[in-house]
Amino acid sequence: MKRELGYGIEALRNRSALKLALWSIPEILPTAVYGVAVARATDSFLAGHAWQGIAWLGGLVATACLGAAGAHQVYGRLGELVEPLRDDLVRRVVGAALRTGDPAAVARLNRQVEIVRDTFAGLVLVVRGFAVTLVGVLAGLLSLAPAIAGFVIPPFLLGFLASLAVLGLAADRVRASLQADEDLATTAGMTFSGVRDITATGTEEFAEHLTGRPIKAQAAAERALARVAALRTVCFAIGGWAPLLILLAAGPWLVGRGVSTGTLLGGLTYVLVGLQPALNTVMGALGDSGLRYVVTLSRILSVQAVPDRSLRTKTPPESSIRTHGLTFAYGPAAEPVIDGLDLTVAEGEHLAVVGPSGIGKSTLAGLICGMLEPSHGQVLIGGVPASDVSPRTRALIPQEAYVFSATVMENLNYLLPDASPSEVQQAIDAVGSGALVDRLGGLQAQVKPHDLSAGERQLIALTRAYLSPAPLIVLDEATCFLDPDAERRAEEAFATRGGTLIVIAHRISSARRARKILVMDGNRATLGTHTSLLSSSPLYQELQGHWQPTESRQIQPAS
Template structure:
């Protein structure tokens, strides 16, 4: 908790926080005076001095206007404090996801960052308001009648302290809720990413079971949070309603000792308008928002930054090797990939073909470290794939990502220090020059929604070509391009250097590769176009009646190895 509090305090060490504190001072006056004004106005009306009572009420309205002006300025300063904190957390989450492959990053970015931002803002307002109210009410009660303060303050503090005692239990419940949320996001994300493979292997029932358990766990966690909320309600009854009942019960005794009716009513006003709302707000903030802030921020900060994440050195080669590679979407599901032994030497060009939903994208995800094997391992240059430095490889999926920035910023995102000539060479090689010109040049602003799927693929392909990655995986990354544009892009990557793995969308992609991996259920066959036409019925079926007119590429150097499943 110390780390989370220190982070919040650091966010308050700026000019905006000081301005917020200064603008809170005008609110103390109306808080301190409203009980006194009600008491004086009541006594004046009872004594027949109507105009004197109206004057007291008018003074209360005037001070309330002063407090409202201060509150208006407070909300303006709040945004200047909170938004930089949110921006810093977003940078932390995105950077961590890019460098560690954090599967819970979506939950952190979409929900948990917003929880921290909102709860931090709420805590700032609550602490400020509670301090203002407490100072103002105590000053008003002591100036009005110290005896009333003796009846009101002790039960108020008792309820507040009781709510603090519940925080430990509540913290456990919040942690359980956040863990359940992350587990659900991870299970759902894995299931959605493997929809085609799940359909192909008939694992729908298991997929439903896989996501059903975390859904139930999240529901149980939320019910536990509701029970903690009931305990907080009891604490509020002690601190918020008990002072009112005690003061009402002691009313005759106080009146008998010279306390006027107006003074008693003023004390009740301090309880109902000041202390009771303040206690409700601070309990809600500490018992709900405060806990969510501490627990959620703790989970975000616990993810190591890129500088602190242990990394292996960049692999000496970009040879891809799988040993006994097996992957299934759950312990009871049929494996999508089973006991695959494959070596793709550095500098080679491999095409992966097979029916839709057979596991080609799953293999791409395993090679790039986005999925963890159920059995066996994947190595890049002898290094486990999930520990390989991120700039060693690049994956372009079917749905290419383009962001709202300049064309140059989209293209050099993976190589920020690329020279203009290097960028232009990548554009010329991939064949995206006409698109760049149509958008308006390298400094023109990209509007992703105005681009077709094929145009987004061209930008992403150029970005990947320009990157320093020695291993490129194209997962149907040219499926929205016409055959000629696809040919040009794939040939550019084939002559770029490094290792190229293409998840083929068209059979022509297989002809351009030096080796072809045919995936057939949980089996696989590796060979050349000619050899597979004789040995693989599935490849013959995929080939169909298509007859290439171009010359087949020369045979590759030896080095590819594959062993059938045992």
């Protein structure tokens, strides 16, 4: 907790925090005055001095206007204080995600950063308001009647301290809630990415069970948080309502000892208008927002502090691929999508993977690229386990290519930021995206992803992958929206680029351009050339019959 509090204190060490504190001072005056003003106005009215009572109320209104002016300035300074903190957290989360490949980074960026930003802003406001109210009320009560302060302050502090004692229990509940949120995000992401394989293998019930457990865990964590909220209600009853009841019960005794009716009413006003709302707000902030701030920030800073994964991963000397007994299933009770696959792809080789839709081709691509962990067996890239290989050695282009809002150049050199203009132009010419770049307005033109067709997005992603330093390229139906000629040019460019190329084939032409073809049939696989598979693989013969025969006649088998 010291680290998280220290991070917040560090964020407060700037000119905006000082300005916020200075503009809080005008609010102390109306807080200190309103109880006294009510007391004096009430006594004046009861004594028949109406104008004197009105003057006291007028003074109260004037001080309230002064406090409102200060509050208006406070919110402006708050934005200057909070937004830099959010920007710093976003940089930390994105940097950690790029280094570690953490699948829970999406939950951290989409939800947890916003939790820290919002709760930090709320805590600043609440603590500031609580301090202003407490100082003002104490000053007012002591100037009004010290005896009333003796009845009000002890139960108020008792309730406040009791709420602090509940924070330890509440912290555990918040941590459980955040962990359940991340577990659910990770499980749902894994399930959605394998929906085609789940449908193909009939494992919908297992997928439902797999996602159901984190959903139930998250629901249980939220119910536990609700029980902690009930305990805070008890603490508020002690600190917020007990002073009021005690003061009412002691009223006759106080009046008998010279305390006026107006003074007693002023004390009640301080409790109802000042202490009770302030205690309710600060308890809610510390017991809910405060814990969320500490626990959530702890998770962000802990992940950010993990050593750079690139320092622990290895860059293989070459990009050959070998699998030994590779088996993968979406859960322990599910049928394997890939079962005992032994495969060798030499450095610089071009392999096409074919098979019916949903048979597991994308699953194999995910295993090769280290996005999935094998159930059994292993994948070796250059003799190094795929999970230990640096992500920079592989580039995977899926069917739905990713293009972001930025310049054409920023989209193309994303994987090689220091690429020279000549290198970028060479990649454009090789892949065949020159006409698209010209249509968009050149390398410095802004890209609007929603204005591009699926094929145009694929061309940009293919050029980006070609330009990358990755020696292993995996194209998972990455040319399916291109016409046959554009697809041929792109695949031939990658085949002559150097390094190893894996193509999840969409057309027979893609398969025939490869030196080796892997036919996936259920959880079995057959490796061969186009000619050998025509005689040995009935599935390959059937697949070729579904592809365009005219296209087949135009493509000569690779030697």
